[in-house]
Amino acid sequence: MRGRDEETGEFLDISRSQNRRDALDVLALGEKLVSLTPAQLARVPVPEDLLPHIAEAKRITAHIAHKRQLAFLAKHMRREDEATLDAIRDALDVNSExxxxxxxxxxxxxxxxxxxxxxxxxxxxxxxxxxxxxxxxxxxxxxxxxxxxxxxxxxxxxxxxxxxxxxxxxxxxxxxxxxxxxxxxxxxxxxxxxxxx
Structure with missing residues (x-):
């Protein structure tokens, strides 16, 4: 149970649905990073600790194993602060333009x-x-x-x-x-x- 504020009746924590939407958003961001060429990836401010996971996801071609590696990459990405993820999103938007x-x-x-x-x-x-x-x-x-x-x-x-x-x-x-x-x-x-x- 998340609990509610006794005065306002609002929930104290983010809903499970919102957590799932956020996790899927990070997974989609990871998929975009994996699809980039090395030159494009170099222009994106990706933290150093994520680069080996991105390289491994690029290397794996078997469908289920690739999905598993993407999920593992997304798990590591969720550990990054929101400012880092926003910087990556902004850089990807600039790259696409x-x-x-x-x-x-x-x-x-x-x-x-x-x-x-x-x-x-x-x-x-x-x-x-x-x-x-x-x-x-x-x-x-x-x-x-x-x-x-x-x-x-x-x-x-x-x-x-x-x-x-x-x-x-x-x-x-x-x-x-x-x-x-x-x-x-x-x-x-x-x-x-x-x-x-």
Whole structure:
């Protein structure tokens, strides 16, 4: 029995149903952690003592054994304070938003590659208006070579390289890394100026 407050009649402890909902929430959080790639997991503030349990859950593939290991991971996660679990949830939300933006930027690179191959200089001019930092000559050469490869049924070397160049242009912009890089460059310049004084 949980007991009740004699004055208000409210329960003194959390209900078993709420405890179960909380436990299932932590289990779902553990499943998300296990599904992450090592690079994604590195960006999440997971306590060191949980990492071996996550690695073990990734390693085990047998269905029942995997479920048992997930439950064991969740048991250890429930021992962490709520602030740690909230930090993990927040990081996973940021990672999912970042992933969505990155995928959208990759699709955009594919679309622009097709536009450049179809419309040539007209599409290139539009692209350069939007991204003036892009290398006009490199893009023009890659478009020309990719069109020639298609016409002669050659391996798509320039086609792939064009995608890589467009990807390098779109992904940092989508993730907001251009502003971060320029800010860090400005900070580095300030440090150089200070050291010269």
């Amino acid at each position: 970042t992933s969505r933006r990155e995928v959208a930027a990759l699709h955009r690179a594919e679309d622009w590659r097709e536009r450049l191959l179809k419309d040539g200089d007209k599409a290139l001019s539009t692209l350069l208006e939007e991204y003036p930092q892009a290398d006009r000559q490199q893009l023009r050469t890659l478009v020309r070579n990719a069109q020639a490869e298609r016409a002669k049924n050659k391996p798509p070397r320039a086609f792939r390289e064009l995608y890589q160049v467009l990807r390098a242009l779109f992904v940092p912009a989508a993730l907001g890394l251009d502003a971060v890089a320029s800010d860090s460059d400005a900070d580095a310049d300030d440090l150089d100026d200070d050291s010269n004084d």
